[in-house]
Amino acid sequence: MEITLRVNGAEHRIDVEPRRLLSDALRHDLGLTGTHVGCEHGVCGCCTVLVDGEPARSCLMLAATAEGAEIRTVEGLAAADGTLHPLQEAFKRHHGLQCGFCTPGFLITALPIYREAAEMSDDELREALGGQLCRCTGYVGIVEAVRAAAAIEDAP
Amino acid sequence: MKPAPFAYHRPSTREEVDGLLAELGADAKLLAGGQSLIPILNMRLAAPAHIVDLNFLRDEPGQPVLEDGALAFGPLVRLRAAEHSPLVAERLPLLAEVLGHVAHPAIRSRGTLVGSIAHADPAAELPALLVLLEGSARVRGAGGARTVPAVELFAGHLETTLEPGEWIEEIRLPAHRGGAFEEFARRHGDYALCGVAAIADGGGVALSFVGMGPVPLRLTGDVADAVGRLEPEDDIHASAAYRLHLARRLGERVARRALEAA
Numbered sequence: 001m002e003i004t005l006r007v008n009g010a011e012h013r014i015d016v017e018p019r020r021l022l023s024d025a026l027r028h029d030l031g032l033t034g035t036h037v038g039c040e041h042g043v044c045g046c047c048t049v050l051v052d053g054e055p056a057r058s059c060l061m062l063a064a065t066a067e068g069a070e071i072r073t074v075e076g077l078a079a080a081d082g083t084l085h086p087l088q089e090a091f092k093r094h095h096g097l098q099c100g101f102c103t104p105g106f107l108i109t110a111l112p113i114y115r116e117a118a119e120m121s122d123d124e125l126r127e128a129l130g131g132q133l134c135r136c137t138g139y140v141g142i143v144e145a146v147r148a149a150a151a152i153e154d155a156p
Numbered sequence: 157m158k159p160a161p162f163a164y165h166r167p168s169t170r171e172e173v174d175g176l177l178a179e180l181g182a183d184a185k186l187l188a189g190g191q192s193l194i195p196i197l198n199m200r201l202a203a204p205a206h207i208v209d210l211n212f213l214r215d216e217p218g219q220p221v222l223e224d225g226a227l228a229f230g231p232l233v234r235l236r237a238a239e240h241s242p243l244v245a246e247r248l249p250l251l252a253e254v255l256g257h258v259a260h261p262a263i264r265s266r267g268t269l270v271g272s273i274a275h276a277d278p279a280a281e282l283p284a285l286l287v288l289l290e291g292s293a294r295v296r297g298a299g300g301a302r303t304v305p306a307v308e309l310f311a312g313h314l315e316t317t318l319e320p321g322e323w324i325e326e327i328r329l330p331a332h333r334g335g336a337f338e339e340f341a342r343r344h345g346d347y348a349l350c351g352v353a354a355i356a357d358g359g360g361v362a363l364s365f366v367g368m369g370p371v372p373l374r375l376t377g378d379v380a381d382a383v384g385r386l387e388p389e390d391d392i393h394a395s396a397a398y399r400l401h402l403a404r405r406l407g408e409r410v411a412r413r414a415l416e417a418a
Binding site for chain 2: 001017018019021024040041042045048051054055056057059060061062064065068109127128130131
């Protein structure tokens with residue numbers, strides 16, 4: 001079936017089987033391989049994208065269901081000239097990644113909340129990020145990075 | 157880890173859903189949030205010939221509405237919308253507390269209340285809450301609509317009493333201020349080894365447990381009696397004896413909190 005996906009502000013017309021998962025449509029049909037695929041049943045979180053502004057598992061959504069929604073992936077974070085998004089810069093500075101497999105999911109999950117993260121308690125922030133699994137066990141750096149991102153953004 | 161092929165249907169009205177289910181029969185599955193169904197499809201635990209996607213129904217409310225002293229949730233009200241709903245905060249704060257324990261924000265942003273009830277997983281929180289509050293489901297099909305009280309809705313593990321061709325178009329939870337919920341999971345967001353919700357009921361409390369038998373029960377009387385009626389099973393995560401221990405401890409705690417809140 002032909003569907004139109006709106007990803008990072010651009011529209012893409014693609015021909016997919018109805019069973020095509022959004023994660024696979026992003027990676028294989030649109031070539032946006034920044035969205036990673038781990039468990040494919042919603043547990044690990046590395047395929048998380050924003051659907052109409054809210055984090056959602058792209059492996060638990062049919063591409064067809066995503067038609068009409070505003071999708072944002074990790075490719076939509078950095079500026080066109082390659083300048084990192086403040087959240088990405090914070091992950092770099094605070095050792096928020098090691099192998100990088102879980103990173104797209106963490107960045108996308110943190111995107112709607114990082115402006116408030118400095119005021120969140122450790123419990124609240126860890127709860128908000130709790131649906132993401134890091135295989136390198138680098139959670140301390142990740143939490144520090146999310147907390148620091150707003151300050152990096154606001155720095156002159 | 158990919159779904160088997162299926163034919164895809166995208167109805168725009170509830171009547172069209174009735175017609176599709178009448179025509180396609182047991183080969184069709186309804187898709188709303190997909191947070192239970194898609195994993196099942198990905199793992200090929202099920203391979204329905206038809207998927208009926210409810211996400212394109214027109215004019216469906218995304219928020220609960222108040223009707224006759226109850227909160228009514230249509231088929232596309234997401235868990236996250238209910239969790240942050242001002243109406244829920246005012247009329248049924250227990251629901252917001254319970255929803256905070258359902259998986260993770262990225263799951264709650266898609267999953268629906270009606271879908272969780274229709275899935276009828278006794279390890280899920282919402283079926284227990286529906287039973288505890290003596291809520292109901294509005295069920296419909298090509299033959300008409302009817303209201304099914306919560307206590308008559310669940311037939312067993314992942315099984316409801318719906319007839320072929322019927323589907324749930326709405327669930328209703330009576331407004332209630334107070335109540336308490338606790339659960340124990342190895343990691344927050346995992347299925348709980350045991351959970352329990354309680355509300356004040358007459359002079360005592362009513363309790364409903366999560367993950368402690370094939371269907372959620374509404375239990376009144378003292379906590380020890382209620383726990384005595386539970387039938388949890390041993391599995392890889394915990395023994396039945398340990399689950400009963402949790403039920404007693406959590407049950408006492410929520411019963412106390414529910415009475416204090418009343």
